[in-house]
Amino acid sequence: MFDDVKEIENGLILPVYKPLFWSSFDVIKTIRFFFKKKYGLRKIKVGHAGTLDPLATGLLLVCTGKKTKQIEKFQALKKTYYTTFHFGATTPSFDLETDINQVYDINHISNNQITQTIEKFKGELFQKPPLYSAIKRNGEKLYDFARKGINISDIKKRKIEIFEFSILKNNFPEIDFKITCSKGTYIRSIANDFGKCLKTGAFVKHLERFSIGDYNLSNSISVNNFKSFG
Numbered sequence: 001m002f003d004d005v006k007e008i009e010n011g012l013i014l015p016v017y018k019p020l021f022w023s024s025f026d027v028i029k030t031i032r033f034f035f036k037k038k039y040g041l042r043k044i045k046v047g048h049a050g051t052l053d054p055l056a057t058g059l060l061l062v063c064t065g066k067k068t069k070q071i072e073k074f075q076a077l078k079k080t081y082y083t084t085f086h087f088g089a090t091t092p093s094f095d096l097e098t099d100i101n102q103v104y105d106i107n108h109i110s111n112n113q114i115t116q117t118i119e120k121f122k123g124e125l126f127q128k129p130p131l132y133s134a135i136k137r138n139g140e141k142l143y144d145f146a147r148k149g150i151n152i153s154d155i156k157k158r159k160i161e162i163f164e165f166s167i168l169k170n171n172f173p174e175i176d177f178k179i180t181c182s183k184g185t186y187i188r189s190i191a192n193d194f195g196k197c198l199k200t201g202a203f204v205k206h207l208e209r210f211s212i213g214d215y216n217l218s219n220s221i222s223v224n225n226f227k228s229f230g
Contacts, residue, residue: 018052056208059217081179085177088103088200127160128157162181162190174205191204
């Protein structure tokens with residue numbers, strides 16, 4: 001797949017498609033194993049520029065060798081997601097990692113209200129990350145607290161920016177959206193907050209990252225290309 005070992009060590013930027021149920025670490029571990037076995041490398045640095053949840057699919061930007069020093073630069077790039085929000089219910093994780101915990105009425109919601117609410121989310125805003133996230137508190141990830149049943153209520157809001165927020169398909173109570181946003185944006189929190197604005201509930205049913213900066217899924221590499229090595 002790659003002919004020059006020095007090129008791998010000097011650094012590659014690999015747009016990789018992360019499948020459903022894989023963690024971002026699973027992808028990194030698989031690619032690292034591939035390079036070590038295939039090219040006889042004793043060790044090789046491999047990292048990614050932006051975590052994707054196991055229930056999310058799409059583009060994971062993987063860096064090797066010296067390019068891992070540029071990860072922060074790639075993390076700062078705009079990201080575009082295709083997502084489906086399901087309205088009328090909530091889950092603790094704001095997606096399908098956890099079961100529905102409350103059901104809400106949706107009969108009062110009109111298309112005009114949905115359009116007006118989209119406009120409220122465009123531009124700069126402060127967002128509270130979900131408890132089910134990899135943000136660390138005292139050295140432990142928040143989702144570890146959540147899975148132990150420990151509620152952390154004082155999660156600080158973060159400044160984010162939404163550059164594009166548009167409807168791809170409206171099949172209410174499910175709507176497909178395209179969202180382009182800044183680093184640190186949680187699409188799951190957008191869904192939860194969107195539901196609150198409509199005086200109902202909402203969670204992410206589907207999430208796929210389409211692009212990071214100029215890198216997108218059309219030129220991505222399947223993780224199976226690395227997994228199939230034996």
